Amino acid sequence: MPDELRPPTAGDDTVLYAQDGRVAVLTLNRPHRANAFDAALRRRLRELTDRVAGDETVGAVVLTGAGRHFSGGADLRETPEQRAAERGRPIGLDQLPKPVIAAINGAALGGGCEIALTCDFRFVAEGATLGLPEIRFGALPQGGGTARLPRLVGPGPARRMIMTGDPVSADEALRIGLADQVLPPGELLPAAVAFAAHLAERPGYALGTAKALLNASLETDLRTALAAERRLAAEMAGPREHAAARARAARTADVYARAFRTGAPSPED
Numbered sequence: 241m242p243d244e245l246r247p248p249t250a251g252d253d254t255v256l257y258a259q260d261g262r263v264a265v266l267t268l269n270r271p272h273r274a275n276a277f278d279a280a281l282r283r284r285l286r287e288l289t290d291r292v293a294g295d296e297t298v299g300a301v302v303l304t305g306a307g308r309h310f311s312g313g314a315d316l317r318e319t320p321e322q323r324a325a326e327r328g329r330p331i332g333l334d335q336l337p338k339p340v341i342a343a344i345n346g347a348a349l350g351g352g353c354e355i356a357l358t359c360d361f362r363f364v365a366e367g368a369t370l371g372l373p374e375i376r377f378g379a380l381p382q383g384g385g386t387a388r389l390p391r392l393v394g395p396g397p398a399r400r401m402i403m404t405g406d407p408v409s410a411d412e413a414l415r416i417g418l419a420d421q422v423l424p425p426g427e428l429l430p431a432a433v434a435f436a437a438h439l440a441e442r443p444g445y446a447l448g449t450a451k452a453l454l455n456a457s458l459e460t461d462l463r464t465a466l467a468a469e470r471r472l473a474a475e476m477a478g479p480r481e482h483a484a485a486r487a488r489a490a491r492t493a494d495v496y497a498r499a500f501r502t503g504a505p506s507p508e509d
Contacts, residue, residue, distance in 0.1 A: 254281040256306070257288055262299035262440035263433050264292050271307025276315035277351050279326050286331045293336050299440025299447070301336065302432045303359060304343040305352075310368070313350025334358040334455065337448030339439045343432035344368050345425060349407065354383035357392065360451065361435070364410045364419040365428045371407025391458050393417045441492075443485040449476040 256267040266288055268275035275281075292298050305311055314323055333340050333355070342348075342359040348370045356362050356370070364370070372385045380386065381402065390398035397416040401408065413419035423431050439447065449472050457465040477485075 252280065252284050254278075255284040255288055259298065260433055261437055262297065263302060263436040264288075264295075264298045264300075265302045265304065265429075265433065266292075268303070268305040268311055271305075271309075273315060274309045274312035274347065275305040275307070275352070276312050277355075278315040278318055279322055281315075282326050282329075282331065286329065289332050289336055292338070293332075296444075298338065299442075299444055300338055300436035301333075301340045302343055302429070302436050303333070303340060303355070304429055304432070305345055307346075309346030309352075310342070310344040310348040311352025311355065312347055313352045313354075331355065331358070337451060338444070339436070339447060339451065341432045341436050343429050344370065344419075345428055347407075349373055350381070351383045354381060354385045354388070357384060357388040361420045362413075362418065363421045363423060363428060363432045363435070364413055365425040366410055366422055367425065368410045368413075369407040370410075370413050370418060371405070372402050373405040373407065375403060376405035389418075441488075443477070443481065443488075445477045445481060446485070449473070 254269055256269045258265045258267070266285065268281065268285070270276060270278070270281060292301060339361070340359040341361045341363060342356040344356055344362060344364045346365070346368055348356050348368065350371075350373060353370050353372055372381045372389070374380050374382075374385075386398075386402060389401065392398075393401075393416045397418075400406075408416070408418065410419060410422045414422050421431070453465070453469055453472060456468060460468075
């Protein structure tokens with residue numbers, strides 16, 4: 241384990257950390273409370289997110305939940321004041337310059353669904369449910385649900401989920417674009433880790449830039465987005481980094497080896 245990622249001490253094991261090659265696996269670890277978010281869990285997840293961001297041995301992240309569920313959302317035993325104090329401090333998975341895959345087992349409701357929305361990909365177990373039920377008890381999502389869900393699935397499905405508070409099944413989540421893949425429960429975490437490892441093979445500087453551009457494209461006009469793409473793609477790395485990336489690609493596929501050896505345009509050009 242990298243030095244900067246200390247093992248959890250008593251009282252802060254609400255999120256467990258493990259590393260499998262270049263993949264960091266963060267596990268929400270309050271199974272007795274359906275991995276509900278309390279202040280300690282939010283602080284620990286924020287701490288690990290910050291530390292993984294600067295860890296060059298980590299290329300991608302998987303977020304999952306211990307026990308039967310991914311997360312049931314906010315811990316309602318906390319006072320409204322406690323929840324409000326933490327809400328102003330985002331965890332930052334969406335800003336992490338590395339891809340994050342949510343491996344969703346069981347229920348992902350309320351804040352649990354909202355934290356999954358901040359991830360780049362969502363792998364969902366058969367039989368899982370995802371939803372934003374807050375309106376059923378006179379509240380509304382306050383962790384980004386009303387902003388992120390329509391950007392991901394479109395306004396129609398988002399309105400239905402938020403205004404009814406009804407959860408959706410794994411298959412429905414896949415149909416509307418909320419899930420990227422649905423898998424048997426026993427295959428969920430291995431598949432998410434394998435996909436994260438596949439992503440981690442890509443140059444980290446390019447992954448981080450791609451994520452930043454994709455996020456920004458949702459908040460700006462096309463002309464500005466295109467200009468940002470040209471600028472950041474040109475500035476994201478120097479000749480040495482580009483040469484190393486091309487060498488890695490050439491080792492993995494003959495088509496790239498031939499293209500880079502002859503100076504012909506690559507398949508992406």
